[in-house]
Amino acid sequence: MSLKTIKLNDREIACQEDDSVLDALLRDNIDIPNNCRKGVCQSCMIRSLDNAPPAASQKGLTDVLQHQNYFLACLCYPEQDMTISLNKPKDFFTETTVIDKKLLNSDMLLLTLKCSTPLDYYAGQFVNLKRHDGLQRSYSIANNHLLNPDSLTFHIRKLKDGLFSEWAYQELAVGDTLDISDPQGLCYYLPNQLDQNLMLIGTGSGLAPLLGIISEALHQGHRGDIHLFHGSREIEGLYLIEEMQQLTQQYQNFYYTPCLSSETLANGFAKGRAHDVAMSNIPSLKDWRIYLCGHPDMVHQAKRQAFLKGSAIQNIYADAFHVGTASVK
Ligand SMILES: Cc1cc2nc3c(=O)[nH]c(=O)nc-3n(C[C@H](O)[C@H](O)[C@H](O)COP(=O)(O)OP(=O)(O)OC[C@H]3O[C@@H](n4cnc5c(N)ncnc54)[C@H](O)[C@@H]3O)c2cc1C
Ligand code: FES
Known part of the structure; x- marks a missing residue:
């Protein structure tokens, strides 16, 4: 595989052999959300405006997103030149309000968010929480929608110098708003085999x-x-x-x-x-x-x-x- 060109608006970015699209964009100082770099959190999801992206870079995305040529930049090793857009699908994020914040232990924050409309999720899934400047990280939902249809709780562990977790711990306050992505992840409970251990x-x-x-x-x-x-x-x-x-x-x-x-x-x-x-x-x-x-x-x-x-x-x-x-x- 040889050098590929990624077009973004009026820029042309070189993508070296063995580089993912995420590597190439970050090297060119393009401000793109990312977190796990393993195809899990979906925070690096972007869209191809011309060719269909490699199938491996669409792992875990819904059929609709795949059909619209969205892909995960960290999993995308381009097979040809690409033209991309960094815009997310419009309905990917929803605004929520912080309604409670307390400590579970010295480093673990219990954060409760209220959604304007009940979120459809399976117990065990995660969402990406997005701050107003675009910084986003994945956090697992700690409650179940049957008991609390319009509020979500999270356990956020404070990491030293962690950009999101320290900010959430120190600055985020009750009444503030935070955007959350659609629920993601396949590690969830389905009540289909009630006798299974x-x-x-x-x-x-x-x-x-x-x-x-x-x-x-x-x-x-x-x-x-x-x-x-x-x-x-x-x-x-x-x-x-x-x-x-x-x-x-x-x-x-x-x-x-x-x-x-x-x-x-x-x-x-x-x-x-x-x-x-x-x-x-x-x-x-x-x-x-x-x-x-x-x-x-x-x-x-x-x-x-x-x-x-x-x-x-x-x-x-x-x-x-x-x-x-x-x-x-
Ligand atoms: C599917 C999934 C679910 C998750 N669920 C949860 C959850 O329920 N609760 C939870 O607490 N976390 C969860 N995480 C982890 C979470 O998404 C964040 O990664 C975590 O909170 C750290 O984010 P941060 O912005 O605070 O830290 P970051 O700023 O991302 O930094 C992470 C660590 O790396 C260090 N660091 C940063 N930059 C450098 C550098 N250049 N050189 C050396 N060290 C550096 C920081 O000091 C910090 O310790 C989940 C992750 C995934 C993928
Ligand atoms: S950075 Fe997590 S899916 Fe790409």
Whole structure:
């Protein structure tokens, strides 16, 4: 493959061999949103105005978006010259208002947004939150639409020098508005097999989508066992411990194991990484449905372990929280 030219308005941008369109645009100082750079968050979605983009760059987009030649810049390695537009589809973002903001622990923000019209989403999906200057990041929805049709909750972990999370933690206030994208992601609950056992493993803010899934499953009258393993290095990294323990009292089929991988142990906590503890507790995962959310390494390792324990690949649902390290918008 040789050098390709990307036309954007009146500019011509060179795309080197092995460069994605995102690499080429960023190198040319074009201000384009991006986050995961792995085709997950969809924040880098742009549109081809001439040829159909390579099929691999449209992975996960709806049929309508594919038909309109939208594609993910981070997955697009052009096969020919392209003319592009950075405009998003009009209905991709909706305005919401911050109605509550509180801390779940010293680093974890619980943010509640109110939508002007109820959002149609599945428990476990994520949205991109967009600030007024265009900065956007992906966050998982932590509630379920059956109980709260017009409000959305998020667990946002404050990262040191993190552009969005520090701003949300320090500056975002009740009454402010934020734009949210349409819901995305395939790691969600469907009430189609109520007797199936569920295993949910999360690290850090990976509890957010799992909470949405658990809340919907219990609300739908899920009859199979539901096992939640939430892990962190230190106890300070866990949160909602009492709430989860109360849920085990309320529902006979709900089990909760908080896991700490550091040396210090407290009563009622399992020692080890959440996915190791989970796998050693359950002898076989044949016919189980598995949900994995949080750190990409955990998700990757747990997927493999679950498969080796007998789970079918199509029963493993995963969202790796890839955190960008050099993204500006
Ligand atoms: C599908 C999905 C779902 C997610 N769900 C959640 C969720 O529910 N809750 C949640 O908290 N997060 C979630 N994330 C992660 C989230 O999208 C953000 O990536 C995260 O909040 C960090 O964003 P930020 O703007 O605060 O940090 P960024 O500004 O993107 O920086 C990330 C880290 O990299 C460091 N960094 C930045 N630039 C550089 C550089 N040039 N050199 C070295 N280091 C650098 C920063 O200091 C920071 O620690 C999810 C991600 C995905 C893909
Ligand atoms: S999908 Fe391209 S940056 Fe996330």
